[in-house]
Amino acid sequence: MSPADMPQARGERRKRSDARRNAQTLLDAAAAVFARAGIDAPVRDIAAEAGVGMGTVYRHFPTRPDLVVAVFRHQVDALAATPAGASGENPENPYEALRSWVARFTDFLVTKHGLPEALHSDQAGLESLHAEFVDRLVPVLDRLLRACVDAGRIRADVRPLDLMIAIGNLCIGADTFPGYRARHMVDVLLAGLLHHAPAPTDADRPRTPTAP
Amino acid sequence: MSPADMPQARGERRKRSDARRNAQTLLDAAAAVFARAGIDAPVRDIAAEAGVGMGTVYRHFPTRPDLVVAVFRHQVDALAATPAGASGENPENPYEALRSWVARFTDFLVTKHGLPEALHSDQAGLESLHAEFVDRLVPVLDRLLRACVDAGRIRADVRPLDLMIAIGNLCIGADTFPGYRARHMVDVLLAGLLHHAPAPTDADRPRTPTAP
Amino acid sequence: MSPADMPQARGERRKRSDARRNAQTLLDAAAAVFARAGIDAPVRDIAAEAGVGMGTVYRHFPTRPDLVVAVFRHQVDALAATPAGASGENPENPYEALRSWVARFTDFLVTKHGLPEALHSDQAGLESLHAEFVDRLVPVLDRLLRACVDAGRIRADVRPLDLMIAIGNLCIGADTFPGYRARHMVDVLLAGLLHHAPAPTDADRPRTPTAP
Amino acid sequence: MSPADMPQARGERRKRSDARRNAQTLLDAAAAVFARAGIDAPVRDIAAEAGVGMGTVYRHFPTRPDLVVAVFRHQVDALAATPAGASGENPENPYEALRSWVARFTDFLVTKHGLPEALHSDQAGLESLHAEFVDRLVPVLDRLLRACVDAGRIRADVRPLDLMIAIGNLCIGADTFPGYRARHMVDVLLAGLLHHAPAPTDADRPRTPTAP
DNA sequence: TATGAATGAGGTTTCATTCAT
DNA sequence: TATGAATGAAACCTCATTCAT
Numbered sequence: 001m002s003p004a005d006m007p008q009a010r011g012e013r014r015k016r017s018d019a020r021r022n023a024q025t026l027l028d029a030a031a032a033v034f035a036r037a038g039i040d041a042p043v044r045d046i047a048a049e050a051g052v053g054m055g056t057v058y059r060h061f062p063t064r065p066d067l068v069v070a071v072f073r074h075q076v077d078a079l080a081a082t083p084a085g086a087s088g089e090n091p092e093n094p095y096e097a098l099r100s101w102v103a104r105f106t107d108f109l110v111t112k113h114g115l116p117e118a119l120h121s122d123q124a125g126l127e128s129l130h131a132e133f134v135d136r137l138v139p140v141l142d143r144l145l146r147a148c149v150d151a152g153r154i155r156a157d158v159r160p161l162d163l164m165i166a167i168g169n170l171c172i173g174a175d176t177f178p179g180y181r182a183r184h185m186v187d188v189l190l191a192g193l194l195h196h197a198p199a200p201t202d203a204d205r206p207r208t209p210t211a212p
Numbered sequence: 213m214s215p216a217d218m219p220q221a222r223g224e225r226r227k228r229s230d231a232r233r234n235a236q237t238l239l240d241a242a243a244a245v246f247a248r249a250g251i252d253a254p255v256r257d258i259a260a261e262a263g264v265g266m267g268t269v270y271r272h273f274p275t276r277p278d279l280v281v282a283v284f285r286h287q288v289d290a291l292a293a294t295p296a297g298a299s300g301e302n303p304e305n306p307y308e309a310l311r312s313w314v315a316r317f318t319d320f321l322v323t324k325h326g327l328p329e330a331l332h333s334d335q336a337g338l339e340s341l342h343a344e345f346v347d348r349l350v351p352v353l354d355r356l357l358r359a360c361v362d363a364g365r366i367r368a369d370v371r372p373l374d375l376m377i378a379i380g381n382l383c384i385g386a387d388t389f390p391g392y393r394a395r396h397m398v399d400v401l402l403a404g405l406l407h408h409a410p411a412p413t414d415a416d417r418p419r420t421p422t423a424p
Numbered sequence: 425m426s427p428a429d430m431p432q433a434r435g436e437r438r439k440r441s442d443a444r445r446n447a448q449t450l451l452d453a454a455a456a457v458f459a460r461a462g463i464d465a466p467v468r469d470i471a472a473e474a475g476v477g478m479g480t481v482y483r484h485f486p487t488r489p490d491l492v493v494a495v496f497r498h499q500v501d502a503l504a505a506t507p508a509g510a511s512g513e514n515p516e517n518p519y520e521a522l523r524s525w526v527a528r529f530t531d532f533l534v535t536k537h538g539l540p541e542a543l544h545s546d547q548a549g550l551e552s553l554h555a556e557f558v559d560r561l562v563p564v565l566d567r568l569l570r571a572c573v574d575a576g577r578i579r580a581d582v583r584p585l586d587l588m589i590a591i592g593n594l595c596i597g598a599d600t601f602p603g604y605r606a607r608h609m610v611d612v613l614l615a616g617l618l619h620h621a622p623a624p625t626d627a628d629r630p631r632t633p634t635a636p
Numbered sequence: 637m638s639p640a641d642m643p644q645a646r647g648e649r650r651k652r653s654d655a656r657r658n659a660q661t662l663l664d665a666a667a668a669v670f671a672r673a674g675i676d677a678p679v680r681d682i683a684a685e686a687g688v689g690m691g692t693v694y695r696h697f698p699t700r701p702d703l704v705v706a707v708f709r710h711q712v713d714a715l716a717a718t719p720a721g722a723s724g725e726n727p728e729n730p731y732e733a734l735r736s737w738v739a740r741f742t743d744f745l746v747t748k749h750g751l752p753e754a755l756h757s758d759q760a761g762l763e764s765l766h767a768e769f770v771d772r773l774v775p776v777l778d779r780l781l782r783a784c785v786d787a788g789r790i791r792a793d794v795r796p797l798d799l800m801i802a803i804g805n806l807c808i809g810a811d812t813f814p815g816y817r818a819r820h821m822v823d824v825l826l827a828g829l830l831h832h833a834p835a836p837t838d839a840d841r842p843r844t845p846t847a848p
Numbered sequence: 849t850a851t852g853a854a855t856g857a858g859g860t861t862t863c864a865t866t867c868a869t
Numbered sequence: 870t871a872t873g874a875a876t877g878a879a880a881c882c883t884c885a886t887t888c889a890t
Contacts, residue, residue: 162391690886
């Protein structure tokens with residue numbers, strides 16, 4: 001990733017590195033504006049935040065969805081790149097590995113506002129974000145969950161996709177409801193995966209007819 | 213409740229009841245359109261769905277957010293009005309009462325799309341929806357949760373507001389991710405509330421601290 | 425066509441007639457602006473010319489091409505509605521009938537600037553204008569030409585479509601080249617249809633090899 | 637004509653010839669793009685076609701119309717430079733000389749799409765194209781026509797400007813109406829110039845006055 | 849000198865809101 | 870009072886043109 005290891009002509013490089021810096025500036029600006037004003041923020045605002053003209057935005061991201069996707073794909077990639085128990089953290093405790101990765105997932109979602117909301121947007125052109133999210137993260141969660149199930153630690157009726165969406169959803173609302181503790185609720189959700197006593201919740205309710 | 217059996221100035225009375233009927237028609241139409249096309253659906257579409265002119269919409273709801281708030285306030289009120297365990301259903305099993313009410317809550321949110329999204333919308337004028345949501349539902353959940361805690365059934369570190377938002381969030385995404393099972397994830401979340409420290413299955417978790 | 429022969433409620437009629445008048449105003453304004461500034465004139469200019477807001481233009485003509493097509497379809501229809509020798513003008517002189525109709529055609533094209541140019545525009549959405557032009561006018565020209573050919577008056581190697589486009593083309597440029605006499609050139613073109621002496625042009629060139 | 641055999645200051649000379657080669661490349665590229673995508677093709681596309689940066693285009697042609705004018709001036713010049721009957725081809729058959737030159741004219745217009753359209757464009761800066769067209773070609777046509785008239789071959793009421801514009805116009809529409817036979821219609825137009833009053837077929841037209 | 853990134857005016861289209869009928 | 874036509878502020882996006890490198 002060092003800028004020196006590209007064996008090209010210097011003149012050409014200079015231009016390109018400028019442009020790349022600008023693209024990064026734009027991504028940062030867009031992330032900031034999205035976090036502040038939502039994914040539907042006008043492109044003009046993003047350009048202003050980045051301190052460039054609108055044309056520059058469109059040079060780097062030909063259409064509005066392209067920009068949105070770029071902003072969040074970046075984040076999704078970063079997430080997928082933390083390979084869960086990769087750092088060798090207690091492979092003999094799969095639930096702890098799950099919790100650890102999910103904590104990182106949650107931190108990411110809570111910090112960089114907007115990704116969960118973006119995933120639920122119905123704007124045309126955001127399908128690839130959708131796909132990216134699923135393709136990159138589901139396999140990770142799948143591995144983590146399967147390990148837990150195999151170890152008999154958690155219930156087997158929760159699919160990775162469901163869990164992933166659920167976690168993403170729980171992270172929505174950090175700035176809409178300032179007091180909302182997203183991380184805590186994710187923890188509760190994970191606790192709900194654990195095997196409880198004989199049966200999850202029914203064991204304690206001997207003769208209470210389950211309300212419809 | 214028949215509008216004819218009120219012995220007042222008939223013309224005025226008639227008009228007023230007509231207007232009220234119209235308002236209800238509009239709310240229904242708006243709910244339908246919101247569910248179909250999202251909260252950002254054009255006012256014109258709502259007027260068309262209701263079979264009235266746009267002027268009529270604005271007569272009843274001076275501004276667009278007013279209409280949105282009215283639509284969802286209606287639903288929130290309906291929710292708050294069914295206080296679940298209030299009608300005395302197994303007071304000796306508070307967790308079941310909680311589950312029952314939450315199930316109704318969830319059904320509502322899942323069926324009438326849009327409320328959770330609306331709650332997180334940053335559109336001006338929707339703050340009152342916010343407030344309504346909190347003011348009407350938090351007390352209900354508070355009662356239900358407190359009963360469970362008092363009975364020693366669930367952990368005490370979950371606040372009603374957090375739970376309410378979390379459940380609302382889990383219901384987002386029904387049509388964005390068609391396979392997503394919102395109700396199931398709400399169930400998992402509730403399971404996560406239960407004390408399982410003393411539960412038999414806990415024996416298998418040698419040295420993992422449960423708390424966050 | 426009298427406004428009285430519509431058996432509807434008066435209130436409804438009033439609105440509709442207003443709107444229709446407005447639509448006509450818009451068509452006139454658009455025709456004027458197109459003549460003055462070309463088919464690519466901004467919609468805003470047309471709205472200004474008509475003295476209405478831009479939204480009004482889009483209410484009546486949902487997209488820009490719709491407006492263009494409406495403006496010129498009107499004219500094409502008027503043209504097709506003059507059924508050539510319909511008024512019984514010397515059926516025994518088919519060439520005269522042809523000249524007469526073409527003269528009307530030419531007058532139309534020259535007066536209402538822009539139709540020929542519009543026909544050659546490659547803007548999306550103008551295909552229907554294209555089709556309209558061909559479908560409505562080719563049959564008329566076909567009848568007129570066939571009569572002439574059957575009477576042995578003109579050469580048989582000119583297709584109605586070619587002639588129609590050629591006449592339309594000759595009418596281009598009234599305001600680009602102020603001195604250009606379109607009508608005259610159309611007349612010359614028609615004269616070129618007539619059978620000349622033994623052979624159109626070769627008879628006079630006894631031993632000149634025809635250039636490729 | 638080889639750029640190398642000029643014994644001047646080599647560096648400067650080299651540059652100038654480079655620049656000239658570049659200008660020619662640009663003209664060719666622009667002509668190609670105009671033919672492919674119309675006169676309104678983006679400058680960027682032309683630069684790409686020429687394989688140069690956009691700045692290079694603007695170095696040679698300070699403004700867009702300048703480029704358009706240069707492209708077509710080039711073609712007009714080429715046309716005017718082939719004075720047809722000038723090289724003495726059958727001076728005793730002036731009509732054939734006219735036909736021959738017009739055929740070349742037509743081929744040019746049909747092949748290199750865009751010139752006729754450009755002539756009628758109302759874009760600012762294209763007036764000189766206008767003038768060039770008239771100044772260079774009208775004299776040629778004037779000579780050819782006068783010769784024909786003097787020889788008593790064609791009618792005397794057609795001015796060179798009219799004929800030039802008419803021919804140009806007839807060549808419009810090659811790609812809008814794929815079946816349109818422009819060359820054929822030009823032929824018909826030329827046939828219309830011929831005197832046919834004395835021609836035998838005229839006998840059948842009892843009482844139709846020919847003149848406009 | 850050549851490049852192509854940046855600029856920003858301008859064009860099309862949408863929709864909340866007003867108001868004449 | 871209800872209607873829906875009209876309004877016009879934005880939003881997106883496209884280039885002609887400039888200018889740092």
